[in-house]
Amino acid sequence: MVKKVLEYIMEKKIREIILNYIPQAKLMNIDVLFSKNGESRLLLPHDSQWTREGGSLSGPSLFALADAALYASILSLKIDQIGALTTQMSIQFLRRPIDLDLVGCSKIHTISKRNAFGEVQIRSLKDDGLIAVATGSYSLKPS
Amino acid sequence: MVKKVLEYIMEKKIREIILNYIPQAKLMNIDVLFSKNGESRLLLPHDSQWTREGGSLSGPSLFALADAALYASILSLKIDQIGALTTQMSIQFLRRPIDLDLVGCSKIHTISKRNAFGEVQIRSLKDDGLIAVATGSYSLKPS
Amino acid sequence: MVKKVLEYIMEKKIREIILNYIPQAKLMNIDVLFSKNGESRLLLPHDSQWTREGGSLSGPSLFALADAALYASILSLKIDQIGALTTQMSIQFLRRPIDLDLVGCSKIHTISKRNAFGEVQIRSLKDDGLIAVATGSYSLKPS
Amino acid sequence: MVKKVLEYIMEKKIREIILNYIPQAKLMNIDVLFSKNGESRLLLPHDSQWTREGGSLSGPSLFALADAALYASILSLKIDQIGALTTQMSIQFLRRPIDLDLVGCSKIHTISKRNAFGEVQIRSLKDDGLIAVATGSYSLKPS
Numbered sequence: 001m002v003k004k005v006l007e008y009i010m011e012k013k014i015r016e017i018i019l020n021y022i023p024q025a026k027l028m029n030i031d032v033l034f035s036k037n038g039e040s041r042l043l044l045p046h047d048s049q050w051t052r053e054g055g056s057l058s059g060p061s062l063f064a065l066a067d068a069a070l071y072a073s074i075l076s077l078k079i080d081q082i083g084a085l086t087t088q089m090s091i092q093f094l095r096r097p098i099d100l101d102l103v104g105c106s107k108i109h110t111i112s113k114r115n116a117f118g119e120v121q122i123r124s125l126k127d128d129g130l131i132a133v134a135t136g137s138y139s140l141k142p143s
Numbered sequence: 144m145v146k147k148v149l150e151y152i153m154e155k156k157i158r159e160i161i162l163n164y165i166p167q168a169k170l171m172n173i174d175v176l177f178s179k180n181g182e183s184r185l186l187l188p189h190d191s192q193w194t195r196e197g198g199s200l201s202g203p204s205l206f207a208l209a210d211a212a213l214y215a216s217i218l219s220l221k222i223d224q225i226g227a228l229t230t231q232m233s234i235q236f237l238r239r240p241i242d243l244d245l246v247g248c249s250k251i252h253t254i255s256k257r258n259a260f261g262e263v264q265i266r267s268l269k270d271d272g273l274i275a276v277a278t279g280s281y282s283l284k285p286s
Numbered sequence: 287m288v289k290k291v292l293e294y295i296m297e298k299k300i301r302e303i304i305l306n307y308i309p310q311a312k313l314m315n316i317d318v319l320f321s322k323n324g325e326s327r328l329l330l331p332h333d334s335q336w337t338r339e340g341g342s343l344s345g346p347s348l349f350a351l352a353d354a355a356l357y358a359s360i361l362s363l364k365i366d367q368i369g370a371l372t373t374q375m376s377i378q379f380l381r382r383p384i385d386l387d388l389v390g391c392s393k394i395h396t397i398s399k400r401n402a403f404g405e406v407q408i409r410s411l412k413d414d415g416l417i418a419v420a421t422g423s424y425s426l427k428p429s
Numbered sequence: 430m431v432k433k434v435l436e437y438i439m440e441k442k443i444r445e446i447i448l449n450y451i452p453q454a455k456l457m458n459i460d461v462l463f464s465k466n467g468e469s470r471l472l473l474p475h476d477s478q479w480t481r482e483g484g485s486l487s488g489p490s491l492f493a494l495a496d497a498a499l500y501a502s503i504l505s506l507k508i509d510q511i512g513a514l515t516t517q518m519s520i521q522f523l524r525r526p527i528d529l530d531l532v533g534c535s536k537i538h539t540i541s542k543r544n545a546f547g548e549v550q551i552r553s554l555k556d557d558g559l560i561a562v563a564t565g566s567y568s569l570k571p572s
Binding site: 022023052053058059067086087089090 | 204
């Protein structure tokens with residue numbers, strides 16, 4: 001019970017950090033659905049503001065979701081790493097996301113004092129189809 | 144003289160496409176300084192809206208500049224490829240861009256009927272220091 | 287029973303292709319442990335020939351394992367794609383692999399007439415620790 | 430004159446390190462044509478041993494050339510960084526290299542105490558056509 005409450009508080013804290021520290025996350029109404037032990041699920045609700053012609057969500061929007069999802073997973077492991085900086089990201093766009101709510105599922109593969117590396121899969125909330133895959137590295141501040 | 148006028152008209156056309164078809168480009172006031180023969184220079188003016196704590200421009204903002212710069216260079220070679228889609232992007236963040244106007248210099252390395260591949264260097268407008276390097280692939284529509 | 291035999295024949299066929307068509311695979315004694323439905327496990331036995339100073343396996347050796355593992359998984363879905371060509375690979379080296387037998391576990395995320403995209407995790411055979419993660423794209427020949 | 434001699438000695442030293450410390454470089458007869466101030470040109474002579482069906486050089490061979498070329502350029506800036514380790518590499522294969530001697534031209538974009546990042550263009554020695562482009566990061570040992 002206490003554990004559940006602590007997890008709830010932690011997720012709330014991560015949600016606040018994401019919205020306050022990543023300008024695109026706030027703008028695009030990205031929400032943290034889940035974030036614990038280096039794994040997170042973030043929601044990017046469909047908004048025609050971010051689509052290109054044909055209704056396809058723009059690349060930078062997907063990148064913003066991927067980046068926010070990895071950042072959340074780092075925070076779930078080290079809540080003091082608000083200043084974590086993206087150093088490298090590779091993103092593959094597999095399918096055009098047309099008129100879809102999207103979910104970014106991230107997982108940290110390795111974390112050390114100075115670096116973290118993880119992966120994100122972006123899927124459609126509706127049919128779970130894979131939209132994009134990204135891997136990213138982050139620079140941490142040794143505390 | 145006629146050539147200069149045609150180039151001017153072409154750049155104006157590319158600028159319009161960028162602003163109308165990439166939602167982040169309009170939002171962030173990205174401007175096309177130059178675009179010709181597969182090479183482009185795009186300006187991202189500093190705006191504290193897109194900075195994270197400490198004044199550093201966010202990763203998604205840099206990604207948006209890189210993506211727009213490559214898209215412009217594709218258009219400078221094939222103006223009918225408005226529907227070109229990013230298929231893959233690798234971006235390396237080298238230095239924190241604090242309170243800086245940025246320039247994205249892109250170059251298409253190869254273009255075929257179905258694909259284009261190019262590179263972007265993001266530099267500070269002031270001191271020309273390298274901020275980020277990206278490579279990207281695009282899917283084209285055979286006409 | 288018949289199904290098992292067919293699977294066995296298929297894996298044997300994939301092993302033969304890997305050894306005959308990827309020169310580094312033969313040289314390095316890479317073996318196909320499992321390959322089915324777009325997922326494969328390939329073994330790279332430790333060999334001091336491929337280590338750098340300190341006993342760490344060289345980057346090109348890990349790349350060769352990742353490439354062979356993805357190629358095997360493509361073949362497990364489309365056995366006629368012997369001519370599949372790597373178009374892009376991103377590889378992250380997470381831990382130095384010292385004196386270890388390695389396993390490359392690959393999975394194809396999407397495959398179409400012309401392209402395939404998948405992921406590889408390279409782990410130590412002994413302790414299952416993650417050594418490297420790669421994502422790769424392949425160009426296929428429409429049949 | 431003295432400067433020329435020193436440069437010659439330095440290049441010879443880099444060549445020796447490449448051949449002694451990268452097993453694939455020796456195996457494939459990679460040679461250092463030039464290496465100075467963070468830029469290098471390395472030759473990979475054509476050898477049918479490393480080709481796949483159709484005469485196309487294998488992906489791992491191109492990766493090995495890219496990796497060696499970046500390593501040489503790091504050494505040209507910091508000769509004591511023999512232990513530099515590849516942490517990330519993104520490579521794009523643009524054209525099939527059939528029966529060609531290849532040149533890998535590398536350039537270090539940024540180098541700090543702990544990290545280096547650079548780029549390689551792989552071209553045909555004959556017609557200078559672009560075969561592959563790679564970007565890579567390396568971890569250095571603070572001295």
